[in-house]
Amino acid sequence: MRILFLHDNFPAQFGALGKYLVHEGWEVWFGTQRKGASFPGFNVFTYSPHRAVTKSVHPYAANYERAVLAGQAAARAGLALKKKGFMPDIVMAHSGWGPGLFVKDIWPDTAYIGYFEWYYSAQAPDVAYLAGTGRDADDDLRARARNAAILMDLAHCDGAVCPTEFQKAQFPSCFQEKLEVFHDGIDTDYYRPASGVRLRLGALDLSHTDKVITYVARGMEPYRGFPAFMKALERVLKEEPEAHAVIVGEDRVAYGKQLPAGESYKQKALKDCNLDWERVHFTGLLSRGDYLKVLQSSAVHAYLTIPFVLSWSMMEAMSAGCALVASNVAPVREVLSEGEALLVDHRNTNKIADEIIGLLRSPELRARLGANARKKILEGYAAKTLYLLKRDWLEKMAASASPGRAKKFH
Structure with a gap:
């Protein structure tokens, strides 16, 4: 089986799955805009839009033009490979950014x-x-227009994957x-858990305390509850x-x-929080190994988010x-329930602090919640189980998309 992943970033959501498929004997290709990207067992190539988005383009259309430019670049790279005889059984692309449009x-x-x-909407959760945070009609109209590339992909893809039921529910019912x-x-x-870990990261030495509170996010913003966490x-x-x-x-x-330019939520916290x-x-940002050390040394981990893509x-x-x-929002409740975590309305910073x-102050409760949370992941979200199911599904999609080649998959 030959699969081609397309994602402007690398390896993003496809790296671990690709690694598994290589282990299963698949031929894995990856097209990306990330210069210098490489991974053992992957055949990686890059594509790059030939120009930037038009400065005078209508604001509602800017994301679509950006997606088309990425799609055009990926298509040109794909056509060059096709001329050399390259024919994938499956192409899997991250939708919305454009690389799979063509x-x-x-x-x-x-x-x-x-x-x-994600499907963007003025009525989205x-x-x-x-x-009440300063959104206006232009924001709502821009959100609807932002779905243009996503809708193109939905219309012509043979199969569609969404990570959670909550995210799926945001898409039009049709x-x-x-x-x-x-x-x-x-x-x-x-x-995995590791008992008795005390945190040491380079010059940061917290080995003297077992009361380490951890917070992890790509950025520091209200979407991931950063201001509320700092206040708590x-x-x-x-x-x-x-x-x-x-x-x-x-x-x-x-x-x-x-x-506004020159400001950040971290700077605001440094200034406003006592x-x-x-x-x-x-x-x-941390290496994967150091990130694991942070999690294993954590006494309490705060995950704060508005109803959005689950991290x-x-x-x-x-x-x-x-x-x-x-x-205490829908995407979190899909995975976590009572007895597996303490759920709060993170707009109530006193409740977060409580x-x-x-x-x-309760090691026994921490241990119970942590054990139950790990059990939930092992039972429903372990990669080694999901990858097997996903591999079988991908093979079915490949066979149904090309009945003439179906024998290849059996």
Whole structure:
């Protein structure tokens, strides 16, 4: 079997699955905009849009033009490979960014699988949750237009994958039958508990305390509850003098609106929050190994989010046996239930503080929640189980997309 993954980033959602398929004897190709990308067993090539988005393009159309430019670049790279005889059985592309827009024009008999994360709408749960935060009619209209590339993919893909039921539910009902819910899977052998771990990361040495509060996100923004977490820390650190907070992520906005140029939510927290900054540690991005150490040393892990795409970090923390204080929103409740974490309305920073302090003072409850959280991941989200199911499904998609080649798959 020969599969081609397309994603502007690398390896993103496809790296671990691709690694598994290589182990299963598949020929794995990966097209990306990430220069210098490589991975053992992968055949990697890059594509690059020949120009930037038109400066004067209508704001509602900017994301679509960006997607078309990416799709055109990926198509040109694909056509060059086709001239050399390259014919994939399956192409799987991340939808919305454009690289898969023209797959069926290049390889009509190839199974095209779209990976769908989110459908934008003025009525979407993330928008409703942040109501009253300065959104206007232009934002709503731009959101609808942002779906143009996603809808093109939905219309012509042979199969569609969505990571969670919550994410699937955001798509128009007429497309939901086409969407198969397959989580990306968590490496439960790697993200596992380890007793007695005390955190040491280079110059950061917290081996003197077992009261480490952890927070992980790509960026620092309201979508992932960063301002609320920092405000809650005021009480937590005041009432728990041995506690330290470790914050993993970059000083940027990954989701949601940017602040005015030169401002960031981290800078606002440094200015507005009354904290003992010697006990608040920003690590930036970490290697996978150091990230695991953070999770394994965590006494309490805070995962705060508005109703939006669920983060891998929450489920990796569960797999590592962390005791979680998490937002009481639909995507979290799909995975976490009573007895597996403490769920809070993270707009209530006092309640966040209450739950973190309570867990810091209750080792027995922490151990029980952590064990139950890991059990949930092992039973429903372990990569080694999901990858087998996904492989079988991909083979069926390939056979149905090209009946003339169906014998190849049996």
